[in-house]
Amino acid sequence: MIYELSYTALFFFIAFVGLVLGLSFYFGRKKSSASNYYAAGGQIHWSVNGVAFAGDYLSAASFLGICGMIATSGFDGFLYAIGFLAGWMVALFLVAEPFKKLGKYTFSDALNSTFQSRLVTLTASISTLIVSLFYLIPQMVGAGDLVTPLLGLPHWVGVVLVGLVVIVIVATAGMTSTTYVQFLKGGLLILLSAVLSFYILRNGLDLTPDHPGKPYHEFVELTPQIEEGKVKSVAGWQVIAQHTAGELTFVQLERENKRRWFHLSDKDGTNKLSETLSITQGTDGSLLYNGEARENGNFYQVGHLNKVVVDGQEVNSTGPVNPLEYLEIIKDSEIVRFLNVKFTDKNGEEVSLYYQNIVPGKNFMLPGLKYKIGKDASLWSKMDFVSLMLALFLGTAALPHNHKRACILYDPSHFLLQCMDYLAFIDHYHERIKMFHVKDAEFNPSGKQGVYGGYQNWVDRAGRFRSLGDGQVNFKAIFSKLSAYDFDGWAVMEWECAMKHPVDGATEGAVFIKDHIIRVTEKAFDDFASAGSDTELNKKLLGLS
Amino acid sequence: MLHEPSTHSQNSDPSSGKKARLGIIFFFIYLFLYGGFVAIGVVNYELLAIDTLAGLNLATLYGLGLIVFAVLLGMLYNFFCSRYEDQMEQAEKEKGATR
Numbered sequence: 089m090i091y092e093l094s095y096t097a098l099f100f101f102i103a104f105v106g107l108v109l110g111l112s113f114y115f116g117r118k119k120s121s122a123s124n125y126y127a128a129g130g131q132i133h134w135s136v137n138g139v140a141f142a143g144d145y146l147s148a149a150s151f152l153g154i155c156g157m158i159a160t161s162g163f164d165g166f167l168y169a170i171g172f173l174a175g176w177m178v179a180l181f182l183v184a185e186p187f188k189k190l191g192k193y194t195f196s197d198a199l200n201s202t203f204q205s206r207l208v209t210l211t212a213s214i215s216t217l218i219v220s221l222f223y224l225i226p227q228m229v230g231a232g233d234l235v236t237p238l239l240g241l242p243h244w245v246g247v248v249l250v251g252l253v254v255i256v257i258v259a260t261a262g263m264t265s266t267t268y269v270q271f272l273k274g275g276l277l278i279l280l281s282a283v284l285s286f287y288i289l290r291n292g293l294d295l296t297p298d299h300p301g302k303p304y305h306e307f308v309e310l311t312p313q314i315e316e317g318k319v320k321s322v323a324g325w326q327v328i329a330q331h332t333a334g335e336l337t338f339v340q341l342e343r344e345n346k347r348r349w350f351h352l353s354d355k356d357g358t359n360k361l362s363e364t365l366s367i368t369q370g371t372d373g374s375l376l377y378n379g380e381a382r383e384n385g386n387f388y389q390v391g392h393l394n395k396v397v398v399d400g401q402e403v404n405s406t407g408p409v410n411p412l413e414y415l416e417i418i419k420d421s422e423i424v425r426f427l428n429v430k431f432t433d434k435n436g437e438e439v440s441l442y443y444q445n446i447v448p449g450k451n452f453m454l455p456g457l458k459y460k461i462g463k464d465a466s467l468w469s470k471m472d473f474v475s476l477m478l479a480l481f482l483g484t485a486a487l488p489h490n491h492k493r494a495c496i497l498y499d500p501s502h503f504l505l506q507c508m509d510y511l512a513f514i515d516h517y518h519e520r521i522k523m524f525h526v527k528d529a530e531f532n533p534s535g536k537q538g539v540y541g542g543y544q545n546w547v548d549r550a551g552r553f554r555s556l557g558d559g560q561v562n563f564k565a566i567f568s569k570l571s572a573y574d575f576d577g578w579a580v581m582e583w584e585c586a587m588k589h590p591v592d593g594a595t596e597g598a599v600f601i602k603d604h605i606i607r608v609t610e611k612a613f614d615d616f617a618s619a620g621s622d623t624e625l626n627k628k629l630l631g632l633s
Numbered sequence: 634m635l636h637e638p639s640t641h642s643q644n645s646d647p648s649s650g651k652k653a654r655l656g657i658i659f660f661f662i663y664l665f666l667y668g669g670f671v672a673i674g675v676v677n678y679e680l681l682a683i684d685t686l687a688g689l690n691l692a693t694l695y696g697l698g699l700i701v702f703a704v705l706l707g708m709l710y711n712f713f714c715s716r717y718e719d720q721m722e723q724a725e726k727e728k729g730a731t732r
Contacts, residue, residue, distance in 0.1 A: 166693075185649060
């Protein structure tokens with residue numbers, strides 16, 4: 089296409105950028121904490137967040153990319169739409185809840201809270217930067233590609249412009265403005281795609297989809313005279329050159345001082361030359377569109393069918409259709425794809441051609457135009473398909489590792505010697521405590537020694553292990569807490585006493601543990617309603633019987 | 634009942650475990666259907682061409698079905714998670730009432 093600056097588009101672009109920058113500065117002034125920056129302070133309504141997520145999903149890559157891929161590769165392009173969504177399933181079902189529970193903002197924070205290691209944090213940060221970089225490159229190239237057709241500006245201007253706007257938005261107000269920008273983008277995209285879909289279905293499918301005041305280009309088909317595989321002459325045209333690119337043959341013809349490229353193909357047993365669209369860059373850097381200067385505007389918007397079949401009947405146009413009819417008609421008809429091929433001709437000109445390729449609808453609506461997976465496909469080709477589907481599925485998935493099988497053996501004596509709060513520890517980690525060592529200890533710091541007691545005998549140390557009941561551990565509180573958290577493991581005695589005889593330690597310890605185990609009540613003490621009542625006893629007490 | 638934690642952490646969500654478990658179940662249901670699509674493509678590609686409902690071939694029906702099913706699963710997940718949260722809240726309230 090030849091792109092020109094559209095003032096309407098430029099106006100909407102500037103208005104939208106102005107709006108989102110305004111929003112960013114407004115939220116930027118309110119932002120004060122990390123929570124506000126990374127998680128928008130948790131204050132964004134779920135519906136706004138939902139549309140913002142949809143906006144994320146409908147990025148330039150997916151919204152325009154998938155449409156383009158479907159136009160050129162049929163169902164194989166649609167595979168991306170299926171696979172991208174699968175990535176969100178992973179995020180919703182596996183990542184969202186554990187992540188929320190951890191209460192962290194970023195993936196490296198979440199990793200750090202579990203592993204507490206600078207190396208892990210560093211690795212996560214570096215990998216985040218690498219992934220972001222490789223994610224950003226196609227996004228920025230895409231941004232430039234978008235700005236060119238929409239605004240008619242050069243590619244690099246688009247990249248710089250969009251890059252600057254995004255940096256300002258994120259740097260000023262973090263997640264709040266990012267979310268609102270995505271919300272606006274998502275909302276607009278959903279609305280406008282709905283409008284577009286409505287018009288596409290209303291117009292239906294056509295052999296020559298005309299625009300009001302701009303009829304669809306009639307693609308020329310010529311019959312050449314061929315000798316020994318070479319095009320010798322074509323009625324009304326002068327043969328200039330012939331070029332073979334892979335299995336494809338292209339012929340350059342001239343008429344009225346305009347040179348055009350044609351695709352030589354075999355159609356129903358006879359050789360035909362079908363018109364292509366071409367952009368040629370001369371050795372002096374000049375560009376010609378279909379052999380003419382850019383100003384002539386002789387380059388067309390394309391997208392038509394070769395045959396339209398409705399209920400087994402060939403027609404020129406379908407008229408309005410519903411979505412299911414639309415898909416069925418495409419399946420029964422013949423689609424014209426425009427495929428791109430690039431080569432340098434013998435004069436040193438760089439040629440980029442878009443040639444017509446007719447595909448039966450039933451092939452277009454099946455995987456296989458890009459990824460060959462039929463019976464005759466090779467194993468590698470099938471693996472390409474599987475790895476694509478796998479990569480799409482895992483693309484969005486990244487599960488914070490917080491493994492349930494990492495469990496704790498709780499031993500209060502060591503806590504006491506380190507002056508730690510062994511009761512609060514149960515509050516924090518009760519879900520992971522699976523073993524309990526019942527072991528006593530005491531800590532009596534003096535003017536001469538404390539926690540670092542040196543290599544004294546056990547008896548002489550400030551901190552020493554003791555038999556159960558002889559130390560300072562508050563076992564009543566521990567047993568109460570463990571009962572409160574429904575700990576159902578064993579209370580195992582561990583004995584290492586600085587003074588007492590092991591036989592006495594064991595004998596007394598067993599009784600000590602038995603006395604501390606709390607038999608949990610089945611009913612609350614004030615649960616009168618379900619306690620039941622003895623009518624006979626009540627009557628007797630009241631003197632009624 | 635009486636045996637509950639003596640201290641509550643600020644953001645504790647007692648239904649969190651249940652929600653996470655449901656998420657895993659839903660994930661595997663989706664994975665199974667997604668895997669089915671890939672498996673048909675690799676093992677019996679020709680099956681994708683057969684006509685099904687409303688003139689759509691199996692490939693299109695399955696593909697669109699996966700998208701619609703994902704949305705449905707998401708809505709179901711939301712429904713059950715909200716219900717778990719309401720149940721937990723109700724249970725907390727009742728506990729408070731007997732005190």
